[in-house]
Amino acid sequence: MKSVYQNWNMDAELPLEIHRISNLSFYPHFHNELELVYVERGDIIVGVNEEKRQLQAGDMVICCSNDIHYYVSKDLESEVFMLIFKPELIGAAKTWPVDFRFESPFIDSTQPEFSRIGSLLRQMFQENENARTGYPMYIKSCLLELFGTLCRYLPTVPFDRSSSQRFEYKRAKIHKIISFIEANYAMDLSVEMMSERFEMNPSHFCRSFKKAIGMNFKTYLNTIRVLMAEHQLVNTDSSITDIALECGFGSIRTFNRVYKELKGCSPSDTRSSFQ
Amino acid sequence: MKSVYQNWNMDAELPLEIHRISNLSFYPHFHNELELVYVERGDIIVGVNEEKRQLQAGDMVICCSNDIHYYVSKDLESEVFMLIFKPELIGAAKTWPVDFRFESPFIDSTQPEFSRIGSLLRQMFQENENARTGYPMYIKSCLLELFGTLCRYLPTVPFDRSSSQRFEYKRAKIHKIISFIEANYAMDLSVEMMSERFEMNPSHFCRSFKKAIGMNFKTYLNTIRVLMAEHQLVNTDSSITDIALECGFGSIRTFNRVYKELKGCSPSDTRSSFQ
Structure with a gap:
């Protein structure tokens, strides 16, 4: 099945994909890569491990390495940013995180600390589209700020x-x-x-x-x-x-x-x- | 002489130092690490390779791998941010850059594209001082934005x-x-x-x-x-x-x-x- 859902041709220098997707649906699966979905507009159902929620504009979900996750858009309409990247881009070895877990994969978009995440994703998307000089550095910069923010402000459980x-x-x-x-x-x-x-x-x-x-x-x-x-x-x-x-x-x-x-x-x- | 000027104990995970220094003086030397100096206030004389200038508040200089550089503060007063880090932090192997050179190591602080560099350095300095959760990611994020900006806007010469x-x-x-x-x-x-x-x-x-x-x-x-x-x-x-x-x-x-x-x-x- 890897041939079906892991057909991202990740660049060796910048192993990251960012897409804008309408009405995303995907069956339950898992991988080492980290995945973050941010809802730009509309509604979508997202399941991660044993939690399932209907997300709305501004809501986000983070799937860590090997989390089982799926997306359902049946009878719903939405547009989301989907970010997928190898853990090495944020300094981790094979999987991330190792010594803690987030209490929940769902990110409370009303918390002011997370208010920049939407614009960071839009910037990454634009940098990736335009591919101007130095764009991999700008994209990594946004990615590190995003995950620094999650590490600092999203409640964690030590492992x-x-x-x-x-x-x-x-x-x-x-x-x-x-x-x-x-x-x-x-x-x-x-x-x-x-x-x-x-x-x-x-x-x-x-x-x-x-x-x-x-x-x-x-x-x-x-x-x-x-x-x-x-x-x-x-x-x-x-x-x-x-x-x-x-x-x-x-x-x-x-x-x-x-x-x-x-x-x-x-x-x-x-x-x-x-x- | 390495024992004298290369006594930075660079962390393996975050091989970077950022200091606020008054009246910096240092004799001509070189190293693989990249070095950026930003003048917060006052005046300082800086030489890089065959160029020498007196810098003022807001001015900056970038010393790339193996550039010969020195600082003179005789009869001058200044406070500067000095940033030193290993090239690997911006994705380079041993030295950086390899396939281009900057036309000049001196950065024109009046160019609007470079106006964020001062605040990026202040943020890196604060993050390093406070060492809160996730600070290495925030520091790397600032560093990558800074060097993405230099790559995009500082005139270069292909090599x-x-x-x-x-x-x-x-x-x-x-x-x-x-x-x-x-x-x-x-x-x-x-x-x-x-x-x-x-x-x-x-x-x-x-x-x-x-x-x-x-x-x-x-x-x-x-x-x-x-x-x-x-x-x-x-x-x-x-x-x-x-x-x-x-x-x-x-x-x-x-x-x-x-x-x-x-x-x-x-x-x-x-x-x-x-x-």
């Missing part, structure tokens, strides 16, 4: 070794489950089979999954399958029936129903709009 | 391979001469001996030296000797006569005369004021 280990153990298990689904979505996966494989009883598996991912196992599995199917509809000439079966749907009827439910249009609509 | 080689060859020769004097100041050095050693005719040696260093050979040699003597007067119990001879002065009388000329007080004044 000792044992709480860190418990947290990482729990997260590593969820990461394994997600990675397994991403690798095997074409197979006939069920709650029974998954809970057996990961040595949990089925109701514990369902509860843990829903809590960590923000949606139930079946919806998550369908989301991945639809995403892969959409990719094939747009980029290959395979028949819709072949795609349905290759992506793990039992029948073309189920495929059509689930696809329409999640995407709001039929598979053949997607295909014809890209031809 | 191709051949002009770069000529420049570096000439500079390497001066560096060798300086290093030789720093290592052998206790010996009986003369223009004749130096020009023979460095295979230049004496008048060419004197002209090149004065042009590169901003003072003649004899004054430079005396400056180094006085600096070393001062260090011994303050930090050892050696007799003033021993110090004079150890630092290359032919007699105690010469030592007293030269020391007073350069420092404005006698060696015994220095010793007694530190006892």
Whole structure:
């Protein structure tokens, strides 16, 4: 699945992307890169780890390394700035942060200390668009001021070794489950089979999954399958029936129903709009 | 001589020093670290490579890697911010810049693009003093904005391979001469001996030296000797006569005369004021 969501071609000198996106939707995933989303206008639902909120203009969310996060724009309209970058840009090694956690990933935009973040993101976006002499220095400068501000003013929880280990153990298990689904979505996966494989009883598996991912196992599995199917509809000439079966749907009827439910249009609509 | 002027204990995480200094004087030297001096008030004479100017409040000078630079405050009063840091902090490897040179190290403070530099330095100084949570990020942020501004607005000269080689060859020769004097100041050095050693005719040696260093050979040699003597007067119990001879002065009388000329007080004044 990395091929689908990690197709950012991050520059080695400035491993950072900043985009302005309308009606952002993205299924639950995680990565080492840090991600910050700032709502310019409208409303969007954002989930990070076990918290979910509907954000409005001026609201922000910070996803730290390996936080599981997702975006839902169904029946909502919004425009957001999305900033993604490698931890090394703020002086960290592989992941950030290591010795603390933020109490919450959601940033209270009414707090005066955070009032500059919106304009910092607009400046980064403009610098990146214009690419004038010295722009990487200006972008890094804004990034460091932004994260200096978060470190100084966003409430944190210190992370000792044992709480860190418990947290990482729990997260590593969820990461394994997600990675397994991403690798095997074409197979006939069920709650029974998954809970057996990961040595949990089925109701514990369902509860843990829903809590960590923000949606139930079946919806998550369908989301991945639809995403892969959409990719094939747009980029290959395979028949819709072949795609349905290759992506793990039992029948073309189920495929059509689930696809329409999640995407709001039929598979053949997607295909014809890209031809 | 590195022990005298490079005694900054630069932090590995934030290899940067920022100081507020009154009446700064320092003899010609060079290093890989970048150095920026901003005059808060008063006047100071600054030399960089072959340029020398008297700076006033609001004026600035940037010394790039290996630029030969010095400060003179004789008969002048000033307060300056001095910023020194390793090139890696602005994303460079060992030295900076590599593929261009600034047309002049002196920064025209009346140009509106540079008007924020003073407040950036004051902010860096305050952040460093207060050392609140996240201060390294704030300091790096200011530093990157400052150097982004210089790169964007200070006129530069592109450096191709051949002009770069000529420049570096000439500079390497001066560096060798300086290093030789720093290592052998206790010996009986003369223009004749130096020009023979460095295979230049004496008048060419004197002209090149004065042009590169901003003072003649004899004054430079005396400056180094006085600096070393001062260090011994303050930090050892050696007799003033021993110090004079150890630092290359032919007699105690010469030592007293030269020391007073350069420092404005006698060696015994220095010793007694530190006892």
